Amino acid sequence: MKGQFLSNKLGIVKNGILTSNPTFRLVLGMCPTLAVTTSAFNGLGMGLAATIVLVCSNALVSLLRKVIPDKVRIPAYVLIIATFVTMLEMLLKKFVPTLYSALGIYLPLIVVNCIILARAEAFASMNKVGDSILDGLGMGLGFTLALVVMGFVRELLGAGTIFAGSLGSVEFGITQDAFPNYKLPDYALGIFVLPAGGFLTLGILMALVNYLSDKSKEKKEKEHEAKLNRALAVAQAVESANGVQNDAAPAKEEE
Amino acid sequence: MAKYIVSSSPHITSNTTTQKIMLDVIIALIPATIAAFLIYGLYPIFIMILSVGCAVTAEWLFNLITKRPQSVKDLSAIVTGMILALNLPPVVPFYVPMVGSFFAIIIVKMLFGGIGRNFANPALTARIFLVLCWAGVMTKFVYPIDLSNGMNLFSYFENVVNINLPVEITSATPLAGVKEAIEKMAKGEIVNPAAGLNALDMFLGRIGGSAGEVSTLAILIGALYLLIKRVIDWKIPVLYIGSVVVFTAIFFANSPYVGEYVWTYLLGGGLMFGAFFMATDYATSPKAPLAVCIYGVGLGLLTVIFRKFGSMNEGVSFAILLMNVVTPLLEKLVPCTFGAKSKWETNGKKIAEWFKKVFSKKQKSEEKEAQNG
Numbered sequence: 001m002k003g004q005f006l007s008n009k010l011g012i013v014k015n016g017i018l019t020s021n022p023t024f025r026l027v028l029g030m031c032p033t034l035a036v037t038t039s040a041f042n043g044l045g046m047g048l049a050a051t052i053v054l055v056c057s058n059a060l061v062s063l064l065r066k067v068i069p070d071k072v073r074i075p076a077y078v079l080i081i082a083t084f085v086t087m088l089e090m091l092l093k094k095f096v097p098t099l100y101s102a103l104g105i106y107l108p109l110i111v112v113n114c115i116i117l118a119r120a121e122a123f124a125s126m127n128k129v130g131d132s133i134l135d136g137l138g139m140g141l142g143f144t145l146a147l148v149v150m151g152f153v154r155e156l157l158g159a160g161t162i163f164a165g166s167l168g169s170v171e172f173g174i175t176q177d178a179f180p181n182y183k184l185p186d187y188a189l190g191i192f193v194l195p196a197g198g199f200l201t202l203g204i205l206m207a208l209v210n211y212l213s214d215k216s217k218e219k220k221e222k223e224h225e226a227k228l229n230r231a232l233a234v235a236q237a238v239e240s241a242n243g244v245q246n247d248a249a250p251a252k253e254e255e
Numbered sequence: 256m257a258k259y260i261v262s263s264s265p266h267i268t269s270n271t272t273t274q275k276i277m278l279d280v281i282i283a284l285i286p287a288t289i290a291a292f293l294i295y296g297l298y299p300i301f302i303m304i305l306s307v308g309c310a311v312t313a314e315w316l317f318n319l320i321t322k323r324p325q326s327v328k329d330l331s332a333i334v335t336g337m338i339l340a341l342n343l344p345p346v347v348p349f350y351v352p353m354v355g356s357f358f359a360i361i362i363v364k365m366l367f368g369g370i371g372r373n374f375a376n377p378a379l380t381a382r383i384f385l386v387l388c389w390a391g392v393m394t395k396f397v398y399p400i401d402l403s404n405g406m407n408l409f410s411y412f413e414n415v416v417n418i419n420l421p422v423e424i425t426s427a428t429p430l431a432g433v434k435e436a437i438e439k440m441a442k443g444e445i446v447n448p449a450a451g452l453n454a455l456d457m458f459l460g461r462i463g464g465s466a467g468e469v470s471t472l473a474i475l476i477g478a479l480y481l482l483i484k485r486v487i488d489w490k491i492p493v494l495y496i497g498s499v500v501v502f503t504a505i506f507f508a509n510s511p512y513v514g515e516y517v518w519t520y521l522l523g524g525g526l527m528f529g530a531f532f533m534a535t536d537y538a539t540s541p542k543a544p545l546a547v548c549i550y551g552v553g554l555g556l557l558t559v560i561f562r563k564f565g566s567m568n569e570g571v572s573f574a575i576l577l578m579n580v581v582t583p584l585l586e587k588l589v590p591c592t593f594g595a596k597s598k599w600e601t602n603g604k605k606i607a608e609w610f611k612k613v614f615s616k617k618q619k620s621e622e623k624e625a626q627n628g
Binding site for chain 1: 350354362366384387388389390
């Protein structure tokens with residue numbers, strides 16, 4: 001019973017991260033996904049900011065789900081989300097000003113982020129607080145994961161660095177400063193930092209995710225079929241064994 | 256007894272195969288390749304070998320990894336590699352054609368389902384990808400080789416890995432000169448866009464430009480072969496080139512050098528190559544007559560707009576890519592079935608009725624107002 005409860009809750013989180021990943025499966029929140037992911041650090045920051053807002057707003061919407069009248073629910077959700085976004089914006093401005101300036105307009109735009117509104121509408125307004133928080137966490141982490149992967153690919157190909165700049169010392173790219181006497185050629189595929197590269201990366205990653213999920217689905221179906229066949233074979237064997245007995249029995253009666 | 260085959264129509268088949276068509280295209284590309292060799296030496300040939308090799312390898316590997324039937328034999332990868340190499344500036348670092356043909360084959364062609372299912376011309380999309388990646392490399396063109404000046408066929412080979420070509424060997428393309436003239440025109444100065452250019456040089460290809468695009472003569476020889484073998488249709492290239500001439504004349508009508516603008520736009524840049532070898536790609540160009548007209552004229556209009564108002568000197572590849580993407584929509588303009596009322600007629604009638612209604616209402620309300628007033 002307890003195990004089932006736990007797996008149920010974990011399923012909600014897993015649903016957000018894998019099965020219905022907001023970016024790759026639901027295709028929600030495309031604007032920040034394409035605009036912000038020019039580097040992995042920006043993607044991480046954007047994802048975490050959205051996660052915090054998503055968890056808080058999901059909790060509050062779920063708490064107020066019986067109070068909010070149906071007709072004005074969207075303005076009410078926007079108000080709740082805007083409150084948290086404003087708080088987050090002030091905090092970031094004070095404590096992480098580099099990220100604040102990197103995210104720019106996309107930070108206040110979290111207010112109208114599709115994922116947050118969609119989860120408030122589709123999940124938090126119909127479920128209990130605990131489940132809603134877990135759903136917010138799962139969806140937020142799924143979003144963060146997608147943004148980090150996209151930012152990683154785009155930064156690596158487009159600028160030749162990994163988590164460069166923003167994280168200070170964590171920089172793997174070879175820089176010009178290390179070779180003052182030699183002019184390093186610029187091999188970076190500049191298109192990946194441009195908007196066109198954002199679409200390209202998103203499309204290829206989405207195709208990859210679909211391919212992998214199709215493959216695992218096929219595998220599961222095959223396993224299921226094999227199980228079914230085995231069960232059928234066993235059932236047939238049992239039936240035929242019974243059948244022999246049954247065939248024998250009426251013969252005796254006839255005698 | 257003879258063997259009878261029962262099958263549905265079509266019963267008349269020709270012996271045309273993808274392989275034969277692609278072989279014809281390869282033959283048609285040979286004059287442009289020879290021209291590139293005569294003008295720039297062996298370096299463009301080296302780039303072409305790299306490009307073709309990478310394209311074929313990429314297709315072979317993709318089929319191997321995804322367990323598809325091998326499609327290398329249809330020769331389309333070779334054509335893609337050749338067109339890409341002829342599209343590049345004559346001197347580029349060795350990895351540029353490799354990345355380009357890899358992108359063309361894997362991402363533009365194979366990921367969408369292989370030959371015939373690509374939404375845009377692979378070589379052309381790869382060229383745009385490379386321009387956006389390495390704008391500095393892709394917009395620097397070298398001088399034609401001058402044998403009397405101490406250069407030999409192996410000149411330019413020292414630039415195999417050099418990403419920034421030295422300024423001494425780079426030359427301005429005719430289109431760069433035109434761009435300068437346009438900028439000066441905006442300031443009020445009137446300059447001849449073809450100053451220092453010679454129409455014969457441009458026709459033969461003794462100018463700066465992409466390896467295979469400079470020699471209009473070689474391209475026309477190849478195009479003539481394709482037209483005679485009926486591999487391509489004359490409509491798209493003729494409409495494209497014709498509309499470029501017309502729109503250039505319209506866009507530069509206020510300049511005293513209209514004629515110069517027209518012939519530099521015609522002979523400079525990739526217009527001829529694009530019109531005959533890339534705009535006519537089967538998978539990405541429309542077939543219905545009306546759609547072909549819109550496609551050709553649209554290409555011409557977009558090319559002139561990109562060249563005149565765009566930030567880059569060249570606009571052919573962007574114009575073809577854009578019209579490639581529009582092609583599925585153009586194909587929907589299907590002609591009506593025989594005897595049926597044409598779509599234009601019924602829609603036109605509907606619009607006329609709607610106008611009548613609106614105007615009669617207006618008149619009535621005006622009359623009413625007049626009465627009230």
